[in-house]
């Protein structure tokens with residue numbers, strides 16, 4: 001690894017020509033992605049003395065701050081927001097000659113005048129962005145784009161070759177359940193208990209984030225147990241005031257489809273509690289993704305009071321009559337929230353071993 005950085009005294013092109021092989025050495029000679037990002041940031045900063053050089057990593061529907069050099073920066077940027085979130089959404093490098101002229105620019109530092117954001121990929125999906133800020137307007141041009149894209153291609157190749165995703169690790173359990181309160185108390189009690197158990201086991205509760213019914217009960221349970229509750233709601237529901245006011249985090253998605261994808265991306269397991277048609281839709285979709293290998297977490301039904309018995313009969317019929325791939329139903333059935341957590345823990349431990 002190039003621990004001593006050589007910096008060319010020449011022009012921008014010469015500086016990049018000297019820097020790029022050293023970035024490649026940093027990338028190729030270390031397996032830990034955070035360590036790589038830290039040294040890549042330091043090498044670029046030392047070469048050009050930019051105001052801020054650093055990484056944001058994709059985590060669910062957000063970018064989260066990674067290793068950087070420079071002043072304090074904002075920690076989370078939503079998909080499509082700011083220059084970074086726009087580069088992610090548009091899947092391309094964005095050069096911003098004057099940040100004041102970029103609608104929605106997020107000013108982490110008031111000294112920043114121009115900016116370049118270069119995405120990097122793992123297996124064809126954006127895994128994060130390199131962000132560079134300058135104190136002068138018009139600092140970045142097509143030469144920066146060309147060289148920095150070469151560096152990020154090297155990082156992407158490294159990521160694609162390694163088991164390190166470069167993304168943050170999800171710590172959530174998503175709970176699908178009713179938004180109706182007009183149900184027997186035993187269902188509301190089990191939902192509250194599910195929220196408590198998730199929090200006490202150290203997971204983040206991820207849910208549709210509603211203020212009513214079993215959904216509200218799970219959130220109340222998680223918060224009362226000192227845990228975190230992330231609610232994921234499509235924009236129209238937030239506008240209607242349907243979000244639970246106690247949520248630790250409220251994520252705004254453009255559609256119901258994006259809501260389901262975002263919930264899944266933040267989680268290591270999915271749990272279905274009793275609910276109506278929306279719950280059934282969510283359960284069946286995550287089971288489909290699990291069967292297709294698009295979701296790797298365990299899918300668990302908590303069969304409170306035998307609520308799911310008719311549906312489980314239907315799944316069994318699908319299996320018996322050859323409609324379910326491999327004659328296996330991609331779901332596990334338990335009776336209580338405690339059993340659900342035990343089951344998920346065993347699944348996670350099994351996957352690690």
Ligand code: SME
Pocket residue numbers: 052073074077081082083084085104105106107108109112115131133
């Ligand atoms: N300006 C960026 C935010 C990150 S900071 O520049 C470090 C943006 O608009 O996305």
